[in-house]
Every structure is written in structure tokens, then in C-alpha cells.
Amino acid sequence: MAAPSPERRFKNPAVFVCDIQEKFRPTIHEFDKVILTTRKLLLAAQSLSLPVFVTTQNRSRLGDTVAELQPLLAAAGPLVKADVDKTRFSMWIPPVSSHLHFCSPSEVAIVGIESHICITQTALDLLVAGHRVNILADGVSSANRHEVSIALDRLRQAGAVVTTSESWLYECMGDAAAPEFRDVVRVVKEAVADTRAALQGLLGSKI
Template sequence: MAQRRITNPALFVCDLQEKFRPAIHEFPKVVATTRKLLKASQILNFPVFATTQNKARLGETCPELGLDSAGDVKTVVHADKTLFSMLTPEVRQAIAAQNTRLSCVIVGIESHICVTQTALDLLEEGHKVYVIADGVSSCNPEEVPIALARLRSEGVVVTTSESFLYECMGDASIPEFKQIIKVVTETKQATKESLQTLCKI
């Protein structure tokens, strides 16, 4: 029987709040990539960890992600924070409850602040860390390649959403393959646009 190449993936959705939409470079592209990975997380049944940054002041997560609606995406934890890193005590407890080292895939904002600090903390805790280049951004686009270069040097795998999904599966004979291919096909144009705008380097 076929086995997945990555057996313990987990999706980390960092601070994708509606109030940031006007400020973040190509914010809708980050949301589109995140939606694709959220769909895949439901098919492949891997956990989702999400955060908001100071929700009382900066508001809720973008509604199209379905993270705040009952019956939509099931999150292990959706925590509010003032920390820049996603690894609040609540998130750390939820990670520990998984009882394994995770392959953590991070999307969200901002690349050089919350995404960077989350990635570094997860590495320090002994997890494998992937940052999705077509799923992260910052207010100033010039910050992004500098942050990704630093993260690569620290041991983070910088990759794309499609590459991660195929690596996650590893084998076209796994039962979920056709469902994931449907997601990839349905999001083909959005993926192309995200790559063109967020992955110019």
C-alpha cells in the first residue's frame, strides 16, 4: 500500500486578518494560496493551527478562509496573540498534544516578522519547517526575499504550495490523490498569478 512521503504535516496560518488586506502586498494572493492549502488539509486530514494578532484591535481572520465558522475548516487551535511568533502557550500545548515532531508548513504575514519568528521557534523545538513562498507577504514587498533568504540559511525549506502538496503525497496511488489533483486543477490560474506576483526572485 502506498505511503505518503510526509506523514506528519501541519498547516500554520499566521495572522491573515481582514484589517491587513489594504496594507499587505498582494494580500489576496496570499489568501488564495492559503485557501488551497486549507482544502488540502481537509482532504489529507492534517491539523491546522491559526492565529490572529491582537484581534481586539485588528479584527477577525478573513471570512473566506472559513476559520471562524462552525462546520468549515476544523482548526486544532485558533489563538489570539500579542506575541509575534505563533507559538503562544496555547499553540505550544496544541502542538505537544500531537505527540510527534511535525512537518510545519507556514503561510501568512508578515514574512519578516511573525512568519520568521514562528519558523525559528518551530525549528528550535525540533520540527521540520516549510515556508510557502506563494503564501507569505509583507507590507513592503522588499522585505520578503530578505526574510526567505534568512530562513533558508537557518534551515527552513522555502518552497511553493504545489511542490509541498506533491511532496506531501509522494505517490499517485494514494487514495486521496484524485481529490488533491482536483484542488490543484481548480486553483491553477490563481496559483499561476500568486507565483508571478509573490515569487519573482
């Protein structure tokens, strides 16, 4: 008898990358750490075949998604289901919300900026729409670092899960027998120094 397929903890996961743009680089607290975590997440998303949704905020004024992430988005190819510009703060706009992926409840991981504005409004909209929201605390920030913890506390109370990128990725697999396990472990091991830097930079006072 064939071994049963590995049980997935997440049935319909997705990745949201929110407004990680050039013009924000000088102003966002530990901006480079947000990029490090997003890079790891996108690499793992390729191995896991996760759909990726990307936005920019007023791209003509604030610039494109940072150069460090562009090759990874290009390599993800058809996994990038939306790469859209917006003026609304929430990512939950029609080019995203109307995608077929969201016909059933999704477990969405959010990284990007700013924690208390676009991340918060995106998470609240997703929760209202019936999706499960995971805020990756090692991948979100704001210009004022004190805004971050307040936003995360608010989102916990609203029903979002505040977790880390590594924890969320292992939940996507749920089982070491998952066919992508080796590839994801390789991504995680290669990013050990980046993960440590992101956790210390963005959560240093809490770990």
C-alpha cells in the same frame, strides 16, 4: 498478496495560518494572493485530514481572519486544532505548542504575514523545537515587498525549506496511489489560475 500502502514522505504534517486579518488587507503587498494560496491549502488540508493551526494578532484591534477563509475553517471543523489570538509575534505559543500533534517532529507548512516578523519568528521557534519548517513562498508576504526575499533568505540559512504550496501538498502524499490523490489533484486543477496569480504576484521577479 495485498499491495503495500503508499509511502508518505511526510509522517506528521501540519498547516499554520498566520494572522491573515482584515486590517492588514490595504497594507500587505499582494494580500489577495496570500488568501488565494491559503484557500487552496485549506481545501487540500480537508482532503488530507491535516491539522490546521490558526492565529490572529491582537484581534480586537486588527480584526478577525478574513471573511474569504472563514467558511473553509468552519468546514474543516475538528481539523482546526487551534484558532487563537495572540500578542506575541510567533505562533509558537502554548495553545499551539502544547498540542499533542507536536509530541513528535512535524513537517509544518506556514502561510500568512508578515514574512519578516511573525512568519520568521514562528519558523525559528519551530526549528528550535525540533520540527521541520516549510515556508510556502506563494503564501507569505509583508507590507514592504523587499522584506520578503530577505526574510526567506534568512530562513533558508536557519534550516527552513522555502517551497510552494503545490510542491508541499504533493510531498504530503508522496505517491499517486495515496487515497487522497484524486481529491488533491482536483483542488490543484481548480486553483490553476489562482496558483499562477499567486506565483506571479508574490514571486514574479524570481520566476
